[in-house]
Amino acid sequence: MNHFKPNDTSIDIEPLKRRVSFAEYHPNEQEPPPHQHQPNNNSVPLFLQPSYARSKSVIFDELRNFRISLRWCALDHSSCAGKIISYATFIFFTIIVPLLASIFVEIPASAPEDDPISFNKLVQLPKSGLAIIAFFTLSGFFKRYGLRQLLFLDALQEDTTYVRRGYTRELEKAFRYLTCIILPCLFVELAHKIIFFSAVKFSAPHISPGLPLNSIVFVLVLLSWLYRTGVFLLVCVLFRLTCELQKLRFEGVHKLFEGCGSEAGVIFKEHVRIRRQLWDTSHRYRFFIIGCVVTITISQLGALLLVLASKSDKTFFNSGDLVICSAVQLSGFFLCILGATRITHRAQGIVAIATRWHMLVTEASSESKQCKARVSEGLASDSDSDDSSNIHVSVIPSQLSSFQTRQTLVTYLQHNQRGITVYGYSLDRRFLHTLFAFEFSLVLWILSRVVVLS
Numbered sequence: 001m002n003h004f005k006p007n008d009t010s011i012d013i014e015p016l017k018r019r020v021s022f023a024e025y026h027p028n029e030q031e032p033p034p035h036q037h038q039p040n041n042n043s044v045p046l047f048l049q050p051s052y053a054r055s056k057s058v059i060f061d062e063l064r065n066f067r068i069s070l071r072w073c074a075l076d077h078s079s080c081a082g083k084i085i086s087y088a089t090f091i092f093f094t095i096i097v098p099l100l101a102s103i104f105v106e107i108p109a110s111a112p113e114d115d116p117i118s119f120n121k122l123v124q125l126p127k128s129g130l131a132i133i134a135f136f137t138l139s140g141f142f143k144r145y146g147l148r149q150l151l152f153l154d155a156l157q158e159d160t161t162y163v164r165r166g167y168t169r170e171l172e173k174a175f176r177y178l179t180c181i182i183l184p185c186l187f188v189e190l191a192h193k194i195i196f197f198s199a200v201k202f203s204a205p206h207i208s209p210g211l212p213l214n215s216i217v218f219v220l221v222l223l224s225w226l227y228r229t230g231v232f233l234l235v236c237v238l239f240r241l242t243c244e245l246q247k248l249r250f251e252g253v254h255k256l257f258e259g260c261g262s263e264a265g266v267i268f269k270e271h272v273r274i275r276r277q278l279w280d281t282s283h284r285y286r287f288f289i290i291g292c293v294v295t296i297t298i299s300q301l302g303a304l305l306l307v308l309a310s311k312s313d314k315t316f317f318n319s320g321d322l323v324i325c326s327a328v329q330l331s332g333f334f335l336c337i338l339g340a341t342r343i344t345h346r347a348q349g350i351v352a353i354a355t356r357w358h359m360l361v362t363e364a365s366s367e368s369k370q371c372k373a374r375v376s377e378g379l380a381s382d383s384d385s386d387d388s389s390n391i392h393v394s395v396i397p398s399q400l401s402s403f404q405t406r407q408t409l410v411t412y413l414q415h416n417q418r419g420i421t422v423y424g425y426s427l428d429r430r431f432l433h434t435l436f437a438f439e440f441s442l443v444l445w446i447l448s449r450v451v452v453l454s
Contacts, residue, residue, distance in 0.1 A: 066147060069175070073230050075135075077142040086139075089227070094131045097224040098124040101217060106201045119318050120196070122306065123325040126299035130329065131228035133291040134235040141284065150238065150284075152245060152277055159249065166248040174241050178233055181331045182226075185324050189225055192320035193218060199317065229328050235288055236332040242281050243339035243420065249274050250346040257357040264402075264409040271350075275416055278347065282421045289336060289422055293435075296329045301442050308450040340427035344419025348428065351413045358406045365402065 067076075074089035076082040102121050141150050148154055156164055197218045207213060253274070256267050303322055307314065420427045 069230075069234065070147075073227065073234065075138055075142075075231070075234075077139065090131075090135050093220075093224040093227040094128050094135070097220050098128055100204075101202070101221050101224075104202050104204050106203055119303075119307070119314075120321040122303060123299075123321045126295055126329065127225070127228050127325055129295045129299075130232045130292060130332075133288060133295065134232045137235055137285075137288045138231070145284075151241065155273075155277070158273070160252055162255075163245075163248045163252055166251075167245050170241060170244045170248075174237050177240070177335065178230075178237050181233055181328065181335075182229060185229065185328055186226065188320070189324050190222065192316065192324065193222055195317055196320070233328070233332050233335075236335045239281075239285050239288070239336050240339040243343040246274060246278055246281070246343050246419075247346055250343070250350065253350060254353060257353050264405045267354075268409055268412065271413065271416070278343070278419055279421075285336075285420075286422045289340075289427075292333060292336070296333055297439065297442075299329065300326060301439075301446060304443065305446050305450070308446070337427065337432065340420040341429055341432060344426055344428040347419035348417045351410070351417050354410050354413050358410050361406060362403060 070076050074086050077086060102124060156167065159167075197214055202213055202217045204213070249270075253267060253270055256270065303326070307319070307322070312318070418426045425431065
């Protein structure tokens, strides 16, 4: 049985029963007697229950919504049958349905000289491209880590109650972001597809064209859009959720700096743990971030070039899919980039907090040293010089050692202030400024080319 000091999280492990419990002790609180009954666990969040620290997930926990979403999206890789269904669904809705819908569509006879559905065909490539990147990212996650390790739930037993409660709230809000993006786009997509399918017809070999075929293709195309959009936004939500957890932990580190009596060693160990998880997050999502940035940039700039160069009229019929695709792409992109820049800003701002903390503690120690020096002088006047020198020697080394430790901590934080990185480049506000300048330059170049060609 292991016991930790007060004010720390204690973990008691019983090898035979495999029971893990945590408790937080405060100096003004007494430990409850052994016979006292604990509160009902049904009203306590799972992260705060004694039975939370376990090796496997249970059915009804805070990840239940994630599991339901993964099962409905055919992304459950917990079994061999689930993997087969997942890959078959992915190939069908990401590749087969968009390809067949683009090949067998018939252009209306009343269409102008230009193809009125070319813009709708254009968006199929970036939609499927982002879905492919997101699917293989999730597949790699489930194969290597699993959902609990991916969300760093196993490490929560080392965190405070404040962090666990905050992470519980973030888990509850995670699907609100997903719903707020998908539902409005789904309504617009549904309205566009009703107008689109009422004006075009689909013909396939050995199948007579008519209302049943159009209805079947309509349902399949709508499900394909929902599947590809959901897979892409799900990875964006997972990334943002991981960033929110690290933000809560940085807030916990800020609370450690509030007390002048905080030990530099405790702050150092907590920062090393956060830094390690930030490195893991950056390493896991770097392929997804780079792939999304490249795909979205090519998609948006290519669509802008083709739309401006085309002389046909732009209507909701021939450009509705393009607008919806752009809204989904930018929503997911900003969901990831803003989450990364926020946590990187927190990681960089901790240096200023540590420097101010170091200055305040040093000033307080200096004033305390002056008071002790005056006491030493008073004692020296009533005693021998050897005794007074012993008093001075017993005070200075401890103060000097504490100053050097705090200075070393500040130096360490100055050289380890990166948050989310991609191959060594921090995703901070300077990255956003550089990316905006690059994208704006490409937009101006496209506009100049359109003006020259016209």
